[in-house]
Amino acid sequence: MAKYDFLVVGSSTIDLFARTGHTERIDIAGHEGKLAEHLVCIAFGSKTDLEGLDLFPGGSAANSAVAMQRLGSETALLSSVGNDYLGSMVLKDLEANKVDSSHVVTDKALRTGVGLNITSPSGEKSVLVYRGANDSLGPQHLTEDLVKGSRHVFVTSLVSDKNFSLFLKLVRLAKHHRRPIIFAPSISMLRRWLPKLLKIHASFAVSIFNYEEGSYYVGKEKIKDILRHLPGNVDVVSKDVDGAYAKEGSNFFHVKALPVRILDACGAGDAFSGAFAHYYYSSNTQSVSDTLAKAVGIAAMKLTQCGPRLSSSAGAAAAFIKRNRSKLGIKGI
Numbered sequence: 001m002a003k004y005d006f007l008v009v010g011s012s013t014i015d016l017f018a019r020t021g022h023t024e025r026i027d028i029a030g031h032e033g034k035l036a037e038h039l040v041c042i043a044f045g046s047k048t049d050l051e052g053l054d055l056f057p058g059g060s061a062a063n064s065a066v067a068m069q070r071l072g073s074e075t076a077l078l079s080s081v082g083n084d085y086l087g088s089m090v091l092k093d094l095e096a097n098k099v100d101s102s103h104v105v106t107d108k109a110l111r112t113g114v115g116l117n118i119t120s121p122s123g124e125k126s127v128l129v130y131r132g133a134n135d136s137l138g139p140q141h142l143t144e145d146l147v148k149g150s151r152h153v154f155v156t157s158l159v160s161d162k163n164f165s166l167f168l169k170l171v172r173l174a175k176h177h178r179r180p181i182i183f184a185p186s187i188s189m190l191r192r193w194l195p196k197l198l199k200i201h202a203s204f205a206v207s208i209f210n211y212e213e214g215s216y217y218v219g220k221e222k223i224k225d226i227l228r229h230l231p232g233n234v235d236v237v238s239k240d241v242d243g244a245y246a247k248e249g250s251n252f253f254h255v256k257a258l259p260v261r262i263l264d265a266c267g268a269g270d271a272f273s274g275a276f277a278h279y280y281y282s283s284n285t286q287s288v289s290d291t292l293a294k295a296v297g298i299a300a301m302k303l304t305q306c307g308p309r310l311s312s313s314a315g316a317a318a319a320f321i322k323r324n325r326s327k328l329g330i331k332g333i
Helices: 060-071 085-096 132-136 144-148 161-176 187-199 211-218 223-229 268-282 288-303 314-323
Strands: 004-009 013-020 024-029 035-041 050-058 075-078 080-082 105-107 113-119 125-130 150-155 181-183 204-210 232-238 244-248 251-255 330-332
Touching: 004 060, 004 161, 004 268, 013 085, 050 060, 050 085, 060 075, 060 085, 060 150, 060 268, 060 288, 060 314, 080 085, 080 132, 105 132, 113 132, 132 161, 144 150, 144 161, 150 161, 150 268, 161 181, 161 187, 187 211, 204 211, 204 268, 211 223, 211 232, 223 232, 223 244, 232 268, 232 288, 244 288, 251 288, 268 288, 288 314, 288 330
Parallel strands: 004 075, 004 150, 013 113, 080 105, 150 181, 181 204, 204 232
Antiparallel strands: 013 050, 024 035, 113 125, 232 244, 244 251, 251 330
16 A cells, blocks of 8 residues: 655755845847846955845755645655755755655765755846755665555656656656656756657656746647647646646646735745645546646745745645635636
C-alpha cells in the first residue's frame, strides 16, 4: 500500500528577498522598436541601500510539497541540500510543515541552493540563482520502492545533467508502476532540455505550465493553441492577472484571477501547482474545472501571505475558497 499521496521531486533552496529603493531603469528596444525588456541598473564599485531584506526556505518542489501537505495530502520530497546551516534551515522547515524529508539528500561537497530575489519599488523582480546541491541530485538517489510507495509523482524543475538522468529514471519507473506523473517544469528546464522533453511528450497525466513556459514549449502564443499541444492528458496554464486555463479532452476552461491585496507574489505559482494536483487527485470526481477554480483560489490566498510558502491550514484554505466561490467563476473558452 502506498505510503505517500505524492512524491515531489525537484529543488529546495533558501530564498533571499532584497527590496531596493530608488534604482535606475533601462528599457531595451527589440525588433521594430518594440520593447524587449526592462533592466534595473545597479552600479558596480558602489553601495546600494536596501529598503528591506528577508530570508525564507523556498524552492519550487519544496514550496509545492508544503502546499499539498497543508491542504491535506501526505507528501515526501526528493531533493538535495548542502551540509551547511542553510541546509539545516530547509530540513527544519520541512519538518515543521510535516513534509517527509527523509529522502532529501545532504551533499557534503556543494552548498545549499540560494535564490537572490531583487525587487524594485514598482514590484518588478529579477532572480539570481545558485543551484548548488540541487544540481547533484541524480538517478542514484531515486529508489524503485520510493516510486512504488507513492500514489502520484509530482516533478518540478530539474536542470543539470544528473537531474535529467534522474528525470528519465523517474518517468520510466512511474510508467512501469502506473503512477500518474504531474509535470510542472521551469523555463530553465525547458530551455536546457526541450528537444529531449519533446521526445517523451505523451508521458504525463497532468502538465502544469505558466504562460511563458507553455508558449516556449509549443512555440505558440494563443492560450488554446498552447493547451492543445502541451504534454498532459490534462493540461493547465496559469497567466498571472488573467487567472488560469485548463484543457481536458476537447473542453477548455478559464477561471479569472481572484482580486486580492498582494503582499508577496513569490511562490504563488508553486502553491497553484501543488493545489491543482492535490484537489484533482483527492476528488472522487476529478473535475478539472472545479479543481482549476480551487487552485486559483489557493494562489490568491498565497498572494496575501509573506514568503514563498503557503502558510494556511486545510481548514483555512477551504473557508477562503468557500467565501470567494462566487468570484471563482468557471467559463468555457
